[in-house]
Amino acid sequence: SPVEIVDINFFGCLLKYEKVVFTVQEYARNLILCLPDSMLRIEVLVFERGEGWMRCLFKHGSFVIAEEFNKLLKDRDYCHELPKLGTRPYGEI
Structure with a gap:
C-alpha cells in the first residue's frame, strides 16, 4: 500500500x-519500505502510530544495505532537505 514519506533519516x-x-499492529515488526526509484528494501519496526501516520525505526539488516541507504540519503538529486521551520512537518503527533 503506498505511503508518503514525510520525514526520513538514517535511523x-x-x-x-x-x-x-492490512492491520499495522499485525505487521508492526514485519514491514518493508520500498523506496521509489531505488532497489533498496529496508525493514522497519513501527513504534508509534496514529490516524493516518506511523513512525518507524529502520532495521538495517547488513552493513551493505546501511551504507547504500546512507549514500542515497546524501544524494541531493534523490533526497531534498526540508527547511527547518521549528514545527513538526505533519501536524500534531
Whole structure:
C-alpha cells in the first residue's frame, strides 16, 4: 500500500497514509519500505502510530544495505532537505 514519506533519516521515518489494506499492529515488526526509484528494501519496526501516520525505526539488516541507504540519503538529486521551520512537518503527533 503506498505511503508518503514525510520525514526520513538514517535511523527511521515518519510515514503518512490514507488507506492501509492490512492491520499495522499485525505487521508492526514485519514491514518493508520500498523506496521509489531505488532497489533498496529496508525493514522497519513501527513504534508509534496514529490516524493516518506511523513512525518507524529502520532495521538495517547488513552493513551493505546501511551504507547504500546512507549514500542515497546524501544524494541531493534523490533526497531534498526540508527547511527547518521549528514545527513538526505533519501536524500534531
